[in-house]
Structures are given as C-alpha cells and as structure tokens.
Amino acid sequence: MSAQSEEKVSIAGDAKLLLIAIPLVIWTLLPLYNMLLFALSNKQSVFAGHLWPAEPTLRNFGIVLRADHHHLEHFWTQFGNSALVAAATGAITLLIATFAAFAISRLRVRGGRTVLNMALFTYFIPAAFLAVPMYRTMGLYGLLGSKWALILAMVAIASPYAIWVLKQASDKLPLELDEAAVVDGASPVQLFRMVYLPLMGPSLVAVGIYALLLAWNEYLYAFLLLTNDTSFTLPVALGNFLAADDSPWELLMTTGLIYALPPAAVYYAFRRYMVSGLTAGAVKS
Amino acid sequence: MTAAADASSPAVAPARAANGWSSAQIWGAILVAPYVVVFFAFVVYPVLYAFWLAHEPESYRKLAADPIFFRSYANTLIFLVVAINLKMAVALLLSGFFTIPRWWIKALTVLFILPWAVPSIPTILSVRFMLNPEWGVINQTIFRLTFQDGPNWLNEPWLALFFAMMVHIWKSLPFWTLILLSGRLAIAKDLYEAASVDGANRWQQFRFVTWPSIAQLYLTCLLLSTIWTLGDFNSVYLLTGGGPADLTHVLATLGIRYLRLAEVDMSMATIVTALPLILPLVYFMMKRLSR
Numbered sequence: 001m002s003a004q005s006e007e008k009v010s011i012a013g014d015a016k017l018l019l020i021a022i023p024l025v026i027w028t029l030l031p032l033y034n035m036l037l038f039a040l041s042n043k044q045s046v047f048a049g050h051l052w053p054a055e056p057t058l059r060n061f062g063i064v065l066r067a068d069h070h071h072l073e074h075f076w077t078q079f080g081n082s083a084l085v086a087a088a089t090g091a092i093t094l095l096i097a098t099f100a101a102f103a104i105s106r107l108r109v110r111g112g113r114t115v116l117n118m119a120l121f122t123y124f125i126p127a128a129f130l131a132v133p134m135y136r137t138m139g140l141y142g143l144l145g146s147k148w149a150l151i152l153a154m155v156a157i158a159s160p161y162a163i164w165v166l167k168q169a170s171d172k173l174p175l176e177l178d179e180a181a182v183v184d185g186a187s188p189v190q191l192f193r194m195v196y197l198p199l200m201g202p203s204l205v206a207v208g209i210y211a212l213l214l215a216w217n218e219y220l221y222a223f224l225l226l227t228n229d230t231s232f233t234l235p236v237a238l239g240n241f242l243a244a245d246d247s248p249w250e251l252l253m254t255t256g257l258i259y260a261l262p263p264a265a266v267y268y269a270f271r272r273y274m275v276s277g278l279t280a281g282a283v284k285s
Numbered sequence: 286m287t288a289a290a291d292a293s294s295p296a297v298a299p300a301r302a303a304n305g306w307s308s309a310q311i312w313g314a315i316l317v318a319p320y321v322v323v324f325f326a327f328v329v330y331p332v333l334y335a336f337w338l339a340h341e342p343e344s345y346r347k348l349a350a351d352p353i354f355f356r357s358y359a360n361t362l363i364f365l366v367v368a369i370n371l372k373m374a375v376a377l378l379l380s381g382f383f384t385i386p387r388w389w390i391k392a393l394t395v396l397f398i399l400p401w402a403v404p405s406i407p408t409i410l411s412v413r414f415m416l417n418p419e420w421g422v423i424n425q426t427i428f429r430l431t432f433q434d435g436p437n438w439l440n441e442p443w444l445a446l447f448f449a450m451m452v453h454i455w456k457s458l459p460f461w462t463l464i465l466l467s468g469r470l471a472i473a474k475d476l477y478e479a480a481s482v483d484g485a486n487r488w489q490q491f492r493f494v495t496w497p498s499i500a501q502l503y504l505t506c507l508l509l510s511t512i513w514t515l516g517d518f519n520s521v522y523l524l525t526g527g528g529p530a531d532l533t534h535v536l537a538t539l540g541i542r543y544l545r546l547a548e549v550d551m552s553m554a555t556i557v558t559a560l561p562l563i564l565p566l567v568y569f570m571m572k573r574l575s576r
Contacts, residue, residue: 126516
C-alpha cells in the first residue's frame, strides 16, 4: 500500500471518528452551554431561545458578585460556608484517613482488617439512605443546623474511601524501608513523619481533593442538616431558587456557573493525581 | 477479687508485651481511634437508630397502603436496569473510542470529563430549564422548526423518569468510561499484534482479547454503579422533584418525601425495604475488594 492511499484511509477513518466525536461533544456541552447562555443573557432576552444572546452581557455576574438581588443577599456568606465546609472536610478526612491507613498498613495494628472492612462497608451504603438516619442522629447530638453537622457527616462519608485508597498506596511502599528505620531506632511517630508522609505525597493530594470536592458538591446532606439562609452552602441556596415563583433564572444560572468553576478548576489542576490516584483505588478488579 | 487482680497483674503485663503490645501497636491503636470514633458516632449509631425507628410492623402496613411506594420501587428497578446497563454499555464502547491514537481524541478526553468535574446541582437545573415547555431551548427549537408546541416533557411521568436517567448518565458516564479506558490500556499491546497476525478482525480482537481482560473489571463497575445509582438523589429530585403527582420518585427520594411529611418511621421503613437490593451487592463487593 502506498503512502498516499494510506493517508486517504486515515482521512476516511478520521471522518468516521468524527461521527462519534461530534455527537459526543454536543451531548457533553449542551447543559453547560445552556447555563452559559442564561448567564450571558439579560432579563429580557433570556427566553428568546436564541443559540447565542443578541447582546451578550456580563451584567448578571456583576449582580451576583455584588449580591445585588434579594435572592442573593447572602451570596458571599454562602460561598464562604461552602468553602469552609469543603476545606474542613478535606483537612479532617485527610488527617483521619492518613492516620488510619498508616496504622493498618504499616504498623499492622490488631483489628486493622476489621477497621478496613468497616470502612468498606460504609463506602457501600448509598449515601442517600444514610441521610435520614444521619439527620435524626445530628438532631440527637444537638448539632442540627450547625456547619459541624455537615462537616462531620461528610467526613464520615468521605473517609472510608480515603482510607481504602491510602491503604492500597501504602501497601505498595517496600517494607524494608520501615525495617531499616526501626533498626536505626525510629519510633512509630518518626516512621510516620520521615518515611510514610514524604512517600505518600501524590495519594495524599488525591484523597484530600476528593474529600474537598465531595463536600463542596454535596446537596442532599447540606439541605437536610443546615437550617437557615446564613448557614446554607451554595447548592442549597441554588435549590431554594426553585421554590420561589419569581425566580430570576438568569441569575440562578450565573450563580450556578460561579459555583461550578472552583471545583472544575481544582479538578483540572490536579487531574493527573485524581485519575491515577483515585481510579486505581476505586475499582480494583 | 482485688487481691487476685493485684496478684496477677505483674504476670499479665509482660505477657501482654510478649503478645505484641509494643509501641507500634499502641501507636497503631491511637491512630485508628479517630476513624473508629467517627464510624461509631456517625455510621453505626445512625444505622442502629434507623432500624429501631423502623421496627414497628405498622410502618410497613402504612407503606404497603401507599401506592406511591410501589410506584417508587418499580421506578427504582427500572432506573437501575435501564440506566446502568445503558451507561456501562456506552462507556465500554466509548472507552474503545478513546484508545484510538489521535491527538485530537486525547484532547477530547479533557472536554469529555467536564460533566464529572462540575457539581451536579447547577447542571441538573440547567437541563430542567432546557426542558421547560414554554421557554426551554428544546421546545423553542421545536417551535421554530415546526411551528408546533413541543411536549410538556417533565409532566409525563415516564418521559420525566427517562430524562432523570439521562441526567444520571450524563453525569457519570465520563467516570466509568475513564475506568474502563484504564482497564483497556493495561492490556499488553502484543496480544493485539498476535491476534492481528492470526487474522483476527476488529470484533474478534474485542471478543477474544479485550473482553476477557476487562470482563472482571466491567462486572465490578456494574455492581459499584448499581450501589451508587441506588443512592442517586439529585438526578430525580432536582429534575422532577418526584413529580408529576409523585409518580417519578425512586427509593432515594421517597425517604426524603416521607421525612418532609413528618413520617419518619415510614422514611426509615423505606430504607429497610431497599436492603434486599443493597445487601447482596454489598456482600459481593466486600468479597471482591477485601481479598
């Protein structure tokens, strides 16, 4: 086969590939594009149904960022709540899971297997089914309405998977490292600080971000456990837009877009860690 | 009693040390403690409490008398069977597409992962607006092309459930595609070379090389996805709110519906009725993963 005809085959082949690629791109982008369309339209042209707004405007972003609408009064508080809950969940989950994985994998603590199975079991309870019991329990603990209720619930949901991933990664570190350190007289604490932590870097990043994003994105638990406008996280506020009759849809979509940007940015910034660190642990065949 | 304890304690202490209560074990116990506390306070206790609230047979009688309950159970089963199999089959095909070595397909992966990378609440609301009968982009387009009014999509229970499944698939398809893609990329290249030397066509390569290598992974994905889909609250709740007339609820949203109606016992009973669906899956997954 000459080089020229090979070229032709590849071009014909690529054309066929486009038949898959184009519908895929449309399918992927359509809801996001619709969101952007709303965000760039002014109130009058929102419902005109154009594929691109006649007069695209950033006015909506200005209104949202200045919290200049009665639905958005607490925008910055809610944004702060989301950030706080996400950061706290990420940090606490990381701490708890790192400790547990180290104890189970490196110190071989007694009952470690049982703890791991408890964690796995939790991971396999669909989160929506635990929500109502969690809601009642938080009520009994007197935490209902507090951001701590949401943070602790998210930690309980995020840490099983975090422990599982970290334990898998930790098992891959050679045991000789620990033995050498112990021969040199290292205590478990020194082992943790000087051998375990430095070598676990990428997995720790992946797990921390996983918990952070899980908490930032959570809707159901936030809407059950938080009770007033100033303690809501952003997704609850977005959901509440729907309840009102006079909802400004263009502002809702603008707020949604602003809310979606930070996690997407974080995800893409750490994509390398996320894909290798998490998919490997998520499904081990 | 005290004397006996006193007398035995010196003997017990060294025995313990001999059993391995070394400093590693003590530190190990301290370090797993935070998770164990979280587990008991926020998983075990709520679960036991739920069972206790759900122990009255009366709750199940009320549940059985509620037609919405049966509809939700049926919806859940349909959702699981249709949405998961469709999603995984498409993910399997697409993962093959993404193995094709072209620079632009690699670039497309980055775009394709977007639904997974962005939070689901705003995107589901966006789909909801797209489907609005009067001013949604879909019916606007239908009107422009045909001068006919489009259907009221979310007002037809089966259509609404169908769109909830589509939203679910839109969100989770990238994740499963990437998992299956990593499974495919782990297959040794020379297997394919050997197969093509033997004259295997595309289908035969898939049938005899790809599939045997990723069948286990596919099954694991199927089970895990079933568990997660059972807990998918957002796709139904934010798109249809369970409506019209509570006909599109699934078990995940039904529990919340009862909670809102201040029927906590029925809410808990709903969860208990889901156990026959969940427990075999959990058992199976535990066995697979904790080898």
